[in-house]
Amino acid sequence: MACRIQIAQINPLVGDIAGNAERLISASVAARDAGADLVVFPELALTGYPPEDLLLRPEFMRRVESALEHIASEAVGITLVLGYPRAAVGGLFNVAGVWRDGELVAEYAKQHLPNYSVFDEKRYFQSGSTATVFEHCGLRFGLTVCEDMWQEGPVAQAVEAGAQVLLNINASPFHAGKLQERESLVGRRASGHGLPILYANLVGGQDELVFDGASFVVDREGRVVQRAPAFAEAELRVEIDRDSDDVVRIQSAEDDRPEPDPDAVIYDALVLGVRDYVRKNGFGGAVLGLSGGVDSSLTLAIAVDALGADRVEAVLMPSRYTADMSNEDALEEARLLGVATRTIPIEPAFLAFLDMLEPAFAGQPADVTEENIQARCRGIILMAISNKSGRILLTTGNKSEMSVGYATLYGDMAGGFAPIKDVPKMLVYRLARYRNRLGEAIPERVLTRAPSAELRADQTDQDSLPEYESLDAILRLYIEEDEGIDAIVAQGYPDELVRRVARLVDRNEYKRRQAPPGVRISKRAFGRDRRYPITSGF
């Protein structure tokens, strides 16, 4: 008889141990009632990932212990493979436990603790050292936890210990291209060791991270034979059997779905990141300043797709420098998306500040100071609406601007969450065009006119910044690839330009440290992924 396994791709809330336990119990019971005899949950499914310093609180671990007892007594008639932290002799371990009818059958401790990029596991966990294999419906299952798959060792060790099938539980966050990276890595491990691998991933947004789910199954030849959807909770039902030659087989045809559009995948990541940040932090909705420029236009579309038009409010705040077409385009986008707007001109506040500051400025010529006052008038208005309405303020800055500091502290940087802070400007345009292919949302003129902060007469971004095409290319090399100035110049960019961009990036760390968090979609986002000193003589 075939072994029926369900991969349960769930979206826990970090720290909500009791709520997550209920979710695990109901998913287990549903899997059992649907005929599964084994259900596999992701890494640290009980606590959510990453629980960070909550792991250091004794009370947190006490709640984990009592939740495990509760799950063991409620989720019966099915075997569970479950991720949770375990306090044991020697410290805390990141484990995959096998539970059957109230009993702990086996427990595997993660061996490779990632401590690069966004990961910080060595701060909390000790490494395990041995393989764990358990018997279930006549087959021997090996266990690994996420990073174990990315390093040499644990898979071979499990095979040596007799594993015929490998269950890999994961909390693997998204970045562009990650889905393909995982599938080819796991495929290589499966074909290299000649055993099928079931890859169960977490789904959901957690602060800056988005876990995309996209769990999958590869056969012993390394082909992907089943895939769960990305960016949604899902179940994947897998049947495993032995053929007449006693070889373990997944009973499924090859999954030959076409590769998804890379822009669609990034867009979906942004939508889930915003939805979960807003929902998991208990906001009723979101508010943002809509200027008729491409950044706030894309941010609005993402917010509407994440939350629904009725939970989003767009505020137009024209100044003396705002072109008529900016207001027209902003209103047109709001109409297309069905979003309510409010118009609050900033001129009275701007004039009041100029008047109040006149003695302090003592006749000095106008400069960027006056530009920033306008951005800050908008910040005050938007934060006031956020306070009154209980809706979070979404900031609209993109990665190119955040890199070079082209944004005003406490002005357009004011807000709680920054959906596109890891999206470079050229990608902003691509994503806007992708969104319009799903249904018209962003007026064409927004995508074709020159970008402008509209903080003084006839201003365009290119008065202060290089063309975005070169800027984004240099930024990618400098920030994501860690290339030095000479190496970037050697790729054909002017020496003076590269030095200027690098200087701006280095000098604006102070701004980024004060910026709200936002969705990570690249392999090097600002935040926990790039920890630079503010005060630096480098």
Ligand SMILES: Nc1ncnc2c1ncn2[C@@H]1O[C@H](COP(=O)(O)OP(=O)(O)OC[C@H]2O[C@@H]([n+]3cccc(C(=O)O)c3)[C@H](O)[C@@H]2O)[C@@H](O)[C@H]1O
């Ligand atoms: N190392 C450091 N540590 C801590 N604080 C530091 C600092 N260096 C400067 N500061 C502080 O930061 C201030 C400078 O920052 P800030 O006040 O923001 O002003 P600043 O960076 O001088 O100007 C903002 C720039 O962003 C542009 N902008 C604004 C708004 C929207 C857009 C857009 O297109 O989206 C563009 C604007 O045209 C201008 O070029 C200094 O006066 C000082 O108070």
Ligand SMILES: Nc1ncnc2c1ncn2[C@@H]1O[C@H](COP(=O)(O)OP(=O)(O)OP(=O)(O)O)[C@@H](O)[C@H]1O
């Ligand atoms: N007239 C306006 N009405 C409402 N919000 C505005 C207005 N001007 C600027 N903002 C807000 O301030 C942010 C900074 O925008 P700004 O126009 O200065 O530069 P930008 O980076 O080109 O952004 P965008 O492409 O959205 O215009 C905008 O995204 C928007 O949220």
Ligand SMILES: NC(=O)CC[C@H](N)C(=O)O
């Ligand atoms: N939680 C983990 O161990 C994640 C690390 C792994 N390399 C990944 O991103 O998929």
